[in-house]
Amino acid sequence: MITTEEVCQLIAKKLGSKASSYQLGADTTFDEVGLSSLQIADIVYTIEDEVGIEFDSSKAAGVKTVGDLVELAKATKLGSIDA
Template identity: 70%
Template sequence: MITVDTVCRLIEKKLGSKAAAVTLDADTVFDSVGLSSLQIADIVYTIEDDAGIELDSADAANVKTVGDLVELVTAARAARAGA
């Protein structure tokens, strides 16, 4: 299961030593913590691999916060389970 904590840990890995300077939670906006679009894409791909799903690229591009990403993954997993 992909949770807010899971996504926050991935962000911390990408930020490295800069992670200590930011507070990460469901309301964290990806752009506000200094992640590049490539780093955000890498986080999305990692989550897709971990969850065994493929997110719609247009939906993934519209994700702005940690919570948005968790909701998108949850919806994708529910849709896959219902299919």
């Protein structure tokens, strides 16, 4: 399962040298770190591939923080087990 730390690592990778300017955690919003929609989509696709899930696009569009994304991944993974 994907963790907050793993999502933060993906964000840091996208931010490059700017990552050290931010305290990344579950409450970090994608807006506050300045990620583009393309960078966010790439993170979402990476998580889908790593975890073996597919996010509901309308739910994924509502994700604002790292914690939200982790919770959506967990809920999606649990939902796929029940299916």
